[in-house]
Amino acid sequence: MPELPEVETIARGLKPLILGKKIIQTSILYSGILHTDRNDFQTNLPGSMVTDVRRRAKLLIIDLDQARHLIFHLKMTGKVWIPPAESQPDKHTHLLFTFEDGTRMFFQDQRKFGYCALFDSPGLESWKFFAGLGPEPLLISEQEFVGLFTPKKARIKALLLDQKHIAGIGNIYADESLFMAGIHPETPANQVSLKRLRKLYFSLKEVLSSSIQAGGSSFRNYRDAQGYSGMFQENFLVYGKKGHCCPKCDSTLESRKVAGRSSCVCPSCQLLHPDLEGSEHE
Structure with a gap:
């Protein structure tokens, strides 16, 4: 999408x-x-x-x-x-x-x-x-962004995908930004440290801006206004790379289901909260 x-x-x-x-x-x-x-x-x-x-x-x-x-x-x-x-x-x-x-x-x-x-x-x-749309991630301030997540008990990736919470983010850029920030997608938002939330804020802005500069990400159908493919898929760190080596630590990337969507994570770089270790793998 x-x-x-x-x-x-x-x-x-x-x-x-x-x-x-x-x-x-x-x-x-x-x-x-x-x-x-x-x-x-x-x-x-x-x-x-x-x-x-x-x-x-x-x-x-x-x-x-x-x-x-x-x-x-x-x-x-x-x-x-x-x-x-x-x-x-x-x-x-x-x-x-x-x-x-x-x-x-x-x-x-x-x-x-x-x-x-x-x-x-x-x-x-x-x-x-x-x-009902939430704020724009490229326009919201760091303070406002952190304030969106600190009181929430829901899993952080589910909140990133919720268009009423924050608008425009889908599976690709949620996975990429969470990996860059070192946050496991199943972590309850209110258990993510302020330091990590701030890192997520800047990671999300970075990955969205970089993708815009690259013309977006193309798979089967997406084309721009003149019919050209985007190129950002060539820069993916983790999205769609289950079974590949983590680009940071060489651990094997895993896939889980979060909010009904596949999520690619590094088990070493994105530690899961112990209370959630029983979450079902894909």
Whole structure:
């Protein structure tokens, strides 16, 4: 699933390509991808001008004039991009937007888990999902970050993945930042030392920023706004590396289930609290 760095990369790539342009036509090839009224979508989008392209959590937001907002949640395999002029929509293209200069933007999603919605500003602010998002990890202060975790008894990785607690982090960047900070993902947050929490704060910022600079992480489906793959997967320390040697100590990396997700950990560098030693391995 595209996480914060991938969606941020898409937003930054799209912005110079569509900013200030008017949408003149929308084509709905699969209406199930819409989480909004179809008639409203088709009636109100044509003639709208793009005023900004941004990200909030894992949402791609295209701001339009007249205080309207086009929202995309990419979920597992969604892609919003500007294809080459000669490209034709394939079976996974569900929405097609045509701009006044002939530029076209495709929303494709192989598994159809993603969605698109159109909101006015009051509707966006009152949308339960949007209103419930936690703070942005690249904007929150160190003090605020530590304060999010110190009172919580939940396992720290579960909190990192909880979009209501802190927004935009998924499995990749949770595993990488916890390893960099030397924290076992099953450790209750209120049992992590202040020193480790501060280290996690800076580790998370570092790994997110580095991934954005590398264009995100690509596996099967993720591509940026122009169809290019990200490169950060080449820099993974532990994610997806069960059975490999730890890059710090040469211990064998292990996998556990935390909050329903696979977690790759080093049993030497990320010590588990003794009370949790009975946790089931994957």
